[in-house]
Every structure is written in structure tokens, then in C-alpha cells.
Amino acid sequence: MTHEDFPTDDPAVVTAGLPYANGDLHIGHLRSYVNADALTRGLRKLGQQAIYVCGSDMHGTPIAVEAEKEGVSPEAFALRHHEQYEETFPQFNVEFDQYGHTHDETNTALTKEFVRSWEDNGYVHEKEINVAYDPEADQWLPDRFVEGTCPYCGEHARGDECDEGCQRHLEPGEIEEPVSTITGNPAEYRKREHKFLRLSALQDHLQGFINRVEGTSNAQNQPLEWIEGELQDLCITRDMDWGIDYPGEGADDLVLYVWVDAPIEYVSTTKQYSERDGDLDWESVWKNGDGEVVHVIGRDIIQHHTVYWPAMLEAADYAEPRAVCAVGFVNIDGKGLSTSKNRAIWAQEYLDEGFHPDLLRYYIATASGFERDVNFSWDRFAERVNSELADVVGNFVYRALLFAARNFGGTPDARVSDEVETEIAQAMDDYEDALNDYDLQSAGQRAVALARFGNEYIQRNEPWKLDDDEAAPVIRDCVQLVKAVAVLLQPFTPEKADAIWSQIGEPDSAAAATIGDCLQAPAGEFGEPEELFTKVEDDRVEELDEKLQSKIEAGSSDEDDEADVSEESATELEPLADERVSFEDFQDLDLRVGEIQTAEGVEGADDLARLEVDIGHEVRQIVAGIKQLHDLDDLPGTRVVIVANLEKAELFGVESNGMILAAGEDADLLTTHGDSEPGTKVK
RNA sequence: AGCGGGAUGGGAUAGCCAGGAGAUUCCGCCGGGCUCAUAACCCGGAGACCGGUAGUUCAAAUCUACCUCCCGCUACCA
Structure with a gap:
């Protein structure tokens, strides 16, 4: 490993945090995988040899617990998710050079x-x-x-x-x-x-x-x-x-322990890649340090990658990684996403809406700094797709290529101007710097800025007012700019970059191009282009928003609507206790009817409410975790059942002298059927 | 309360680590231009005393201290 600027002589191995094989992928996961994918592609653009490896994390107790609930083996359970991930990633143009799982032979042996x-x-x-x-x-x-x-x-x-x-x-x-x-x-x-x-x-x-x-x-x-x-x-x-x-x-x-074999999967997949494809020696990268290992992870697993993992490597005489890049989370409409509340955009859901994966890739990789949380809303998504991709990039590419095709049948025969050459060279420099800072936002926006320059340039030179001889150098410049934009944008929107690539008649794929190609002369002939990006219309945004909202509402009402007992919640009922308690034991509990007199929130606590409850003999102060589940103003006057002789506790500095009985996650308060007086013993 | 992350023109973002030019870019707004182009594009303009207070400094959005407010952390979610 070196700390020299990319590209270095040694190969880079980029990894993404392993997806845990127990659920569907959502937009939050995608951020890591897209960013790591874009980073890998970006490094290649600089001329760096780079591979991108990952695998499913199959072990650990949550999978064992979930599998048990479903009545299947942990292996079958995890494999099912593993296979789903393998299918999903390519649909977002997330292309691993090797994707394995932690339960396979290589990882088992290497661990x-x-x-x-x-x-x-x-x-x-x-x-x-x-x-x-x-x-x-x-x-x-x-x-x-x-x-x-x-x-x-x-x-x-x-x-x-x-x-x-x-x-x-x-x-x-x-x-x-x-x-x-x-x-x-x-x-x-x-x-x-x-x-x-x-x-x-x-x-x-x-x-x-x-x-x-x-x-x-x-x-x-x-x-x-x-x-x-x-x-x-x-x-x-x-x-x-x-x-x-x-x-x-x-x-x-x-x-x-699962965190032992999980990161070793990074090495295992590199090894599998080596064995399949001889252009990289996994041992020299991982053991001798002749390679640049870059870990892209979510910010929730930083400790594992900056403490356990380097310790594990050192203790086994392995080299240390060069970089750990922790991405921020994705919020939805400004709030943290929540899989159980269905406040999430699922990977499949996005695709089902018919959007191109590159749009989300661009959004997610460039919406904010790498380590910052990024907010997702359909509104903002539409805004960025429309103004940055469609209006700036799409429009510039289209108008330039259409002009070139109609008037010159392709790239005009002329020399690139000094101005444009300088501009492109500057973009290349900035781009290289950004990637060396692991700054995908800057890199992506630099590509768009170059297209913006293109619009300004063609506008300023007004080739439509010139005859062909005069217009030729201008259009030649524009085609060069289009080519450069395609190269720089490729890590973010690989398919769209390929589309530009073939529109300007370049052979192969934009994936193979490096930033040096930004200034290489484009191929000669090409026909009329097609529009690259379609805009997202306002009513579509509205529709998507409504869908998301109703989904979230459905998700949260499931929880407090007991009539709608889904299969899932039925299986989550706690099993009945087998052990019987004696009547005397029961008598030990002093259960009383109480009447809530006042209710107010506990300072600093999200859930806690401080209640004063009349239990006949006295008024008790009781703290209960019900602040978010009940309207505190409605509580006074409510009759409840309390445990009067529970030991005292101090919560957030407030003494709680007893306990209010409530049922379930939603704290459905137990009350009396008739009008028993406060203090009445419950038996 | 603890842990982590924030607070920058109407909205969204960059700059902060390595303090110094008119504080970036996008959306929106106002005025103009162009008409090759996806009603797109281009130019100009209004609009921010960079959350507050104090300090360090010739110089603070940037460094230090204190404070205020916001967000995530309850269903494992990167």
C-alpha cells in the first residue's frame, strides 16, 4: 500500500460493506454499493487498475433467529437473500468483479x-x-x-x-x-x-x-x-x-463470531477473482501490501473496519488497508428511513416505477458529500434529473450531436480550439483531484459543469448563424466536449455514457476509456442522436409522493390497528409462559386502580411521560414510556391499573413510584370496565 | 441525558481539516438575449452581516470556549 496519488502502479481493490442476508435491499443499501461502484470506475478512469469485490454476509444470530421463525435452515434462508442480491445489483449497474458469500468454501477455508x-x-x-x-x-x-x-x-x-x-x-x-x-x-x-x-x-x-x-x-x-x-x-x-x-x-x-469471517470475505473474493482471472495476485495485495485496498462502508460499521479488522489483519501478518470511506445514511423526505414502518424506497420498487438506474445512481452519489447523510425525495429527484441531467447534459449532447450530424455527418474536420482544450484539461485535473479525495460529489458535478460550459460555448459562438466552414471548428469543439462529458460521467451513469459513446460513433464501451480519452479526437462519422434523458413530470412526482405517503401510513397503522392482524404480527406474539406461579406469588403484586391526574413529558426523553396518579391513599408520581403513543392532554381522568408495590426507579432523573400496565408495543392502557374507585385492589 | 451528525440568500447544497480576493453551484424569483436544441439554452439582476455570544488573529463561514435549536439512535437499517 502506498499513499501516493491514484493512479499507482499497484492494483486497487475496492470493497463494499457486505449486505446482511436477511432482507430486501433498499435505497440506503444502494448508496454504499453505488458509491463504491462509482469510485472503482472512477479510479479506472484515472488509469488505475481496480477491482470491486463484495459478498453476502451469511452468518450471525439475526439470520439464525429469522430462519428459526420461518422454520427453514439458516443456510437456505441466507442463500435465498444472497441470490436475490446477486440479481439486484446488476440492475443498478453495480458490477462486482467478484461477488461471493461468507459461507462458501473459499471464505470458510481462509477464515x-x-x-x-x-x-x-x-x-x-x-x-x-x-x-x-x-x-x-x-x-x-x-x-x-x-x-x-x-x-x-x-x-x-x-x-x-x-x-x-x-x-x-x-x-x-x-x-x-x-x-x-x-x-x-x-x-x-x-x-x-x-x-x-x-x-x-x-x-x-x-x-x-x-x-x-x-x-x-x-x-x-x-x-x-x-x-x-x-x-x-x-x-x-x-x-x-x-x-x-x-x-x-x-x-x-x-x-x-460473524464479524470474524465477514471482513475476511473481502480477501476471499479477491482470491476468487485472482484464481479466475490471472491479472491480479491476491496475496501480493493483501499480504505484501502491493495494492490499494479501499473499504467503502456505511457509517454504522466504522468501528468494525477501523478497530477489529485492522487488528485481525495485523495479527495474521496481513497488510493494512489504505482507506476506509464511510458513507452517510439516506433519509426520506428528511426523516430517517425505517424498514418496518415502510418508510423506505426499495430497490425493486424504484425499478418497477420504470426509472433508469443511472438516474438514481447520479442522485445518490452526488447529492451531498460522501460522508454526509443525503435526503431523498421524489420532488428533489425530479428536480435534479430534470435540471442537471436532462436540461444540461442531455440537451447539450443532443443539440451538439444533432448539429454535427445534420451539417457534417459526424465530427467536422477541424482542430480543437485552445480554449476548449484548456477547459477540458482543467476538468480532467479537477476530476482527478476529486477522486483522490474520495469526493464523488465533486467529480460527478464536474462532469455536469463541463456540459454546462458546452451549452455556454455553443451559445456564445452561435454556429447556426455561421456557414459550414466557420461552424466546423465550433462543432468540432462541441463534439470533443461531448466525448469528455461521456468519459467523466461514465462512473456515475455507465449506461447513459455508453449511449453517448455510440452516438458519437466510438467503438467499444465508454467503460474502457480513461480521462486521457477526453482529449483524444472523436471518431468521424455518426448519424442523428436520440434524446438521452426523459424528464420526470410534475404529476408523476405527485403520484409517487402519494404512493410513498400512503405506504408509510399503511405501515404505521398496521401497528396500532389490532383488527388488521397480519400474518407477520401473529407470528410475533410472544409464546405463553410454561411455568406456573403460585397464588401467593401473585398476591405479592399489589395491583390497584388509579386515576391519572396530570401528565407531562419528561425533559430530554422521547418517550417518557411523568404522570401523577391518584391511588386512593395517595397521589403517586409514575414515569411511563407512553409520550409518543398517547396524547398527554387526554390522559387526565383516565382510569388505569398500576403496580403499586414495584420498586422505585429513577428515569431521566425523575423518580417513578410504581408502574402503569399497558398492552403491547403501542402501550394500550389497561383500564376498568366500571367505575371502581381509585385505590381499589385488583385481583 | 448520552453517542453521532447538522445549522450558510426563499428552498437545496459547497467551502471548514491546511484562516485571507466579489462566499460555490442548483432550483425558485425579476429583467434581457437566442432560436441549433428536450418550452430547452445563454446573459444580467435582486436576495446571506455564514445559528448565538465571547475569544485568538493584521485577517474568522473556516480556529478555541460556551450557548441555542434541529436530526438519527424504540421494529437492526447503509
Whole structure:
């Protein structure tokens, strides 16, 4: 690896974060894959040898959990999604040079090799830890099979990360008050031998790495606090069946943690590519560092790529990556997308609307800075497609080529003017700089700016007022500009660039062109062009917006409309508890009728409401997570059932003295049928 | 509250890391031009004291401190 400007002598390997094989692809996923694809194509434009590899992430507990729910094997479940991804990506012109999956032979073998190297190099140690265990189901509960309370911030958290609170990665055994996500049973901790990778021994290396690595600033900044603190060793084994078996001794029933074999897929796919296509030696790239490895990821997995992964590579004597580029998220109409609320634009949905993939590619790759979140709305989509692609690029290409075809039957016989040559050369320079900064937005917009210059240039010279001899040099300039635009735009809109390419009579594909071709003379003869881009009409935007809105509304009303019990929600009903409690145990609960007197939001909390509830003997202050689910103004006067003798708790600094009973995710408040007085005992 | 990301003309964006010319570009608005072209294109104009306060500096959108407001983090979503 070097930190020299692209193009370098060594090949580049661009990777995209592995899609997790448990759901459909949406516009948010596409941002990573499109950006990485455009970056790869862009590097090639600079003359850099570059391949783009990726694969499906098949292992881990969420897939095991989902597959179990469906009653299929994890492998079948994951493969189904893997195959779907393989079909979807090319439809967006996302073209991997190799696309595999983490469960295939190459990755399985290579992952085991990595682990053996770590063992040989002394980076693995064994430690007895507490692992959550469901005694009733007789089952170990790795990662997301368990949830509970985060030991660092006290928030509710998943077994492997504090998703609601401090975002920390949690090691097995860390989570407090563990509960099984399968049965809802309280879990107990049992002692168990597990394998650990000594991140602590790699701290110096990681600190150096984070300062050397290129890419987006968020990738460099976010893990800083973590790396400078005390690194905990990483538990690399799990008690489950689905995954890659631990290769060493005495760990027969353990599989490797999913984040071990997932990034190794980057190497595996490179290896598969090498074996298929001899123009790249995977070992020299990954082991000797004679290559430029660039990881494109979502900003939610920065830690994995700036801490675990470089540690894993170093411990196995591999070279380090050159860059980690973390893309921002995609918002819809200004709000975060949500798959369960159906606030999303699905990949297939976009295509079904009949839009060309290149339009979305352009939008998504150039709408904002690489690491910034980008907002998607159909309105904005139409605006950018119409004004930038259709009006500027499409119109310039069309008017220039039509003029050339009608008056000259192709490229006029003339020399390119100094002005245009300089302009194109400037665009090439800017473009090269932008790509070296991993700045796709600038690169893409530079291509459009060149087309804008073209419009200005043809306007200023008014070839339609000139005779052919005088017009020839102007049109010659314009055709050159068209060619340059096609080359520069190709990484973003590959199919559209090819369309221009054939319109100007160039052989082959614009994919093979490099920026040097921007100034190469275009081919001679060509006929009349066709319009490149169709505009998105206003009423179409309206229609799409309505569709999106009603989809979102349907998605959220499903949740609070109990009459409309879908199949999906039916299967999500928690199983009934098998264990019976004694009548005495039940008597321990002091359930009372209460009447809400006041309700107000708790400062700083999204969900919490502070209630004052009359329970006959006294008025209690109770905090309940119902702020977003009920109109607080309507609550006073409502009769509720409360647990009066629940231990006190402090939430957001407010004491809660009891608990309001409510049903389900929507906090449907339990009330009384008649008019029992506040304080009446419930039995 | 914590973590992360923001706040720049009416809307959307760039510039901030490496402080210095008239603060970029797109949409919209006003006026004009052109008519080869997808009612497109081109030119000109109005419109921002760059969230607030204080500081560093010859010089601050950019650096520092504090503050205000917004967004995501509850269904695993990049």
C-alpha cells in the first residue's frame, strides 16, 4: 500500500460493506454499493487498475433467529437473500468483479487460516466467561439471542451492542439482567471457555493505523476515543451451530463470531477473482501490501473496519488497508428511513416505477458529500434529473450531436480550439483531484459543469448563424466536449455514457476509456442522436409522493390497528409462559386502580411521560414510556391499573413510584370496565 | 441525558481539516438575449452581516470556549 496519488502502479481493490442476508435491499443499501461502484470506475478512469469485490454476509444470530421463525435452515434462508442480491445489483449497474458469500468454501477455508495464524502468532487466548443460557429451552444465547441492560449506560440493549444507549459493542457476558429473545425467559449466566483475540496487544498498531488511514473523516474520528482508551480483547467464538467452526483444539462446539469471517470475505473474493482471472495476485495485495485496498462502508460499521479488522489483519501478518470511506445514511423526505414502518424506497420498487438506474445512481452519489447523510425525495429527484441531467447534459449532447450530424455527418474536420482544450484539461485535473479525495460529489458535478460550459460555448459562438466552414471548428469543439462529458460521467451513469459513446460513433464501451480519452479526437462519422434523458413530470412526482405517503401510513397503522392482524404480527406474539406461579406469588403484586391526574413529558426523553396518579391513599408520581403513543392532554381522568408495590426507579432523573400496565408495543392502557374507585385492589 | 451528525440568500447544497480576493453551484424569483436544441439554452439582476455570544488573529463561514435549536439512535437499517 502506498499513499501516493491514484493512479499507482499497484492494483486497487475496492470493497463494499457486505449486505446482511436477511432482507430486501433498499435505497440506503444502494448508496454504499453505488458509491463504491462509482469510485472503482472512477479510479479506472484515472488509469488505475481496480477491482470491486463484495459478498453476502451469511452468518450471525439475526439470520439464525429469522430462519428459526420461518422454520427453514439458516443456510437456505441466507442463500435465498444472497441470490436475490446477486440479481439486484446488476440492475443498478453495480458490477462486482467478484461477488461471493461468507459461507462458501473459499471464505470458510481462509477464515480458518486467519484464526490459525492468530494462534501461531500468540494473539489468541482462552478465557472462561459468563454466557447467557436459557435453562428452560436448554440453549445457549449468543449475541442477539439475549437482551438486557447495558452495563455502561443502563439503557436497554441487545446482547452484542447497546443499540439504544451508548452504541458500545458489548462482549458476551457483559449485559445485565439477560432475557432470552426467543422465549422471553430470564436467562442465567453459565461459565464457558471462549476464545479471544488480543486487541490489547495491538493497541499501538491500531493507534498508528488510525492516523495513517485515508478516507472520510468520520471513519478516522469516530473510533478515536475508543482506540485511545483501553481496548478489550475481542471474543471471537460463539455457542451456536450456524457459522464457521472454530478450527483449533478443544472448541468443537464453537463457531466463529460473524464479524470474524465477514471482513475476511473481502480477501476471499479477491482470491476468487485472482484464481479466475490471472491479472491480479491476491496475496501480493493483501499480504505484501502491493495494492490499494479501499473499504467503502456505511457509517454504522466504522468501528468494525477501523478497530477489529485492522487488528485481525495485523495479527495474521496481513497488510493494512489504505482507506476506509464511510458513507452517510439516506433519509426520506428528511426523516430517517425505517424498514418496518415502510418508510423506505426499495430497490425493486424504484425499478418497477420504470426509472433508469443511472438516474438514481447520479442522485445518490452526488447529492451531498460522501460522508454526509443525503435526503431523498421524489420532488428533489425530479428536480435534479430534470435540471442537471436532462436540461444540461442531455440537451447539450443532443443539440451538439444533432448539429454535427445534420451539417457534417459526424465530427467536422477541424482542430480543437485552445480554449476548449484548456477547459477540458482543467476538468480532467479537477476530476482527478476529486477522486483522490474520495469526493464523488465533486467529480460527478464536474462532469455536469463541463456540459454546462458546452451549452455556454455553443451559445456564445452561435454556429447556426455561421456557414459550414466557420461552424466546423465550433462543432468540432462541441463534439470533443461531448466525448469528455461521456468519459467523466461514465462512473456515475455507465449506461447513459455508453449511449453517448455510440452516438458519437466510438467503438467499444465508454467503460474502457480513461480521462486521457477526453482529449483524444472523436471518431468521424455518426448519424442523428436520440434524446438521452426523459424528464420526470410534475404529476408523476405527485403520484409517487402519494404512493410513498400512503405506504408509510399503511405501515404505521398496521401497528396500532389490532383488527388488521397480519400474518407477520401473529407470528410475533410472544409464546405463553410454561411455568406456573403460585397464588401467593401473585398476591405479592399489589395491583390497584388509579386515576391519572396530570401528565407531562419528561425533559430530554422521547418517550417518557411523568404522570401523577391518584391511588386512593395517595397521589403517586409514575414515569411511563407512553409520550409518543398517547396524547398527554387526554390522559387526565383516565382510569388505569398500576403496580403499586414495584420498586422505585429513577428515569431521566425523575423518580417513578410504581408502574402503569399497558398492552403491547403501542402501550394500550389497561383500564376498568366500571367505575371502581381509585385505590381499589385488583385481583 | 448520552453517542453521532447538522445549522450558510426563499428552498437545496459547497467551502471548514491546511484562516485571507466579489462566499460555490442548483432550483425558485425579476429583467434581457437566442432560436441549433428536450418550452430547452445563454446573459444580467435582486436576495446571506455564514445559528448565538465571547475569544485568538493584521485577517474568522473556516480556529478555541460556551450557548441555542434541529436530526438519527424504540421494529437492526447503509
